[in-house]
Amino acid sequence: MHILVMEDDPVLGDILVDYLSELYTVDHAYHSDEVYALLDKNSYDLFIFDINVVGKNGLRLLQELREFSYTTPTIFITAYKDTKHLTQAFEAGAHDYIKKPFELDELQARILNLKRIFNLDQQTSIQLSSDLVFNPKTKTIDKENQTISLGQKNTLILEYFLKNKARIISNDELMQNVWDYDSLPSEATLRSHIRDIRNIIGKEKIKTIRSEGYIYE
Known part of the structure; x- marks a missing residue:
């Protein structure tokens, strides 16, 4: 924690x-x-x-x-x-x-x-699926015998989704909990980060809810 x-x-x-x-x-x-x-x-x-x-x-x-x-x-x-x-x-x-x-x-x-x-148990690694392991501390994902670097922002975004599973998260909420309030990104930048994460963990895990935001399932 x-x-x-x-x-x-x-x-x-x-x-x-x-x-x-x-x-x-x-x-x-x-x-x-x-x-x-x-x-x-x-x-x-x-x-x-x-x-x-x-x-x-x-x-x-x-x-x-x-x-x-x-x-x-x-x-x-x-x-x-x-x-x-x-x-x-x-x-x-x-x-x-x-x-x-x-x-x-x-x-x-x-x-x-x-x-x-609030279920705040500290985890050094998180099993996302049978072949995906998320390591928040190293900002990486282990996938099919390879280690993929996520980077700082993508790690924070994925952590936030995991803390709020099955709940619709608006673009504003996501940006304000990951970025500094003085340097909020554009929605295009946020979409780019979401796309990068999806390409690693699978498009089906983060769904887009039209006009509302995203949900991690």
């Missing part, structure tokens, strides 16, 4: 990263600009955001991400004790909320709960 932590306190940030890195793949951002830069390069299974950070706070950041169709499960961590911020966190799209100070074991329990609810 790949986790993105946004925490501007360097001490707490290091503690969280050290602890979580023993169990998961973890990236650390100090503020929202770094979050967007990392989202341009990586796909994440879970966000852990502090609310009160320098610049754009965690609430505003998550609101923006939800508007851009990021559905990634999110836990807020905060020193606020009032119910107002708790309410705002859930209104912004959070799935859980933990108040400082907290035990690391409590955070892990909350992560495991979301992992169970």
Whole structure:
């Protein structure tokens, strides 16, 4: 499981990263600009955001991400004790909320709960069919005794489809969850990526739903 932590306190940030890195793949951002830069390069299974950070706070950041169709499960961590911020966190799209100070074991329990609810089990390889194995970490597919390179964007696109099987995904949702919000591609570019993936895994796996988007079956 790949986790993105946004925490501007360097001490707490290091503690969280050290602890979580023993169990998961973890990236650390100090503020929202770094979050967007990392989202341009990586796909994440879970966000852990502090609310009160320098610049754009965690609430505003998550609101923006939800508007851009990021559905990634999110836990807020905060020193606020009032119910107002708790309410705002859930209104912004959070799935859980933990108040400082907290035990690391409590955070892990909350992560495991979301992992169970959203089926976030980490997989080093994914069997797509009897003769296709997808390796997200190496960005490759093993097919008929050969290894085919997917590249960064095609890997992120395929990962997103696999996390949202049997659900129609619009072009906007797909682009906003794979590309940085400042560099969204044209629909022609997206179609080109879909075509490349289909040529590797088979045209029947990703179906086009006219005027709505795509579905992975």
